[in-house]
Ligand code: ATP
């Protein structure tokens with residue numbers, strides 16, 4: 001038997017309603033905020049991520065699905081959405097429209113990681129990016145969108161952590177202090193972090209290795225070394241969030257995955273996911289559009305992991321989160337003629353927006369009724385020769401057992417459903 005590749009998942013029909021619920025909620029919130037969907041390729045030139053995610057990040061150093069195509073180009077399956085959106089923003093001159101440019105996406109992402117609960121090799125992200133606005137009101141808007149999305153999903157036990165990691169000016173001074181601090185522990189840092197010590201010491205704070213994270217615990221914090229502008233931006237962002245009634249905690253250890261983050265960074269963390277607890281992460285970045293060949297423009301965005309949201313939803317609402325999608329009516333039949341009549345009736349009911357079902361597998365009447373129960377049909381009607389002759393049947397409410405005589409027309413059935421179901 002051929003099985004799925006390690007770290008991938010099939011979304012089975014019992015779960016797909018849950019996915020659609022999350023996607024629908026994401027789209028509704030984006031509509032409220034004016035974030036328009038953008039659809040981009042699943043693969044890009046490898047260089048885009050080397051430059052756009054940063055070559056000192058775990059994603060680029062260890063996790064990318066990179067291969068050479070038949071034309072000898074180095075291609076990478078998207079590990080995240082931001083770099084691609086920046087590329088598209090530049091390539092399609094979206095900066096020429098009135099700014100900011102507000103974009104949203106739902107994409108598959110690929111990272112060669114050690115698969116475990118909440119950590120897959122193919123996973124999905126809902127994310128947004130806002131280009132061309134540097135105000136703290138934008139930070140507050142983006143964070144509030146993520147907050148509203150998670151609220152509308154009905155999740156609880158989610159904490160918003162925010163931090164500021166400064167701008168190139170204050171980061172430079174801070175990096176000197178940080179480098180001096182980590183120099184003391186040179187003998188203990190992992191090989192990757194030794195390299196980071198030269199190129200981007202802040203990344204060491206994000207290292208998952210036990211020793212590095214222990215050392216990083218007492219390192220100087222960026223929030224304590226912000227320049228006036230960054231400090232004001234951070235204070236203003238926090239005040240605006242508070243103004244909207246959005247609770248948050250300042251966590252000086254959040255530095256986030258991308259190399260180009262500046263100023264505000266944030267994460268939404270769930271209390272029921274164990275090690276893979278971050279359901280959504282994002283932040284502001286300033287050098288990225290320029291780095292990828294565009295005229296300087298600020299960006300800010302976030303990405304939420306859909307598989308992790310599903311885990312939270314299931315943990316909080318029970319494994320079998322039920323999104324009731326049983327048929328409104330099941331039409332059971334006795335005989336071939338009845339079966340044909342039923343199909344026509346069901347077609348007309350569906351045309352009117354009623355979810356109707358019949359048996360397609362030649363079941364006995366008894367087995368059909370069992371099947372209707374399994375499908376959680378709300379009503380059923382049995383059609384046989386007598387019913388066809390009189391054009392009348394008994395519509396049974398499967399919940400209460402109550403029976404009503406009804407003409408076998410879509411109109412008549414709809415009338416009862418409209419009165420009782422809707
Ligand atoms: P982590 O620290 O958990 O590795 P990250 O910082 O690498 O996360 P981001 O690049 O910020 O994650 O991606 C945004 C979100 O995508 C994460 O908060 C998480 O919900 C989800 N995510 C990231 N990697 C995976 C993965 N391998 N499998 C499932 N979801 C993931």
Ligand code: MG
Pocket residue numbers: 058
């Ligand atoms: Mg990661």
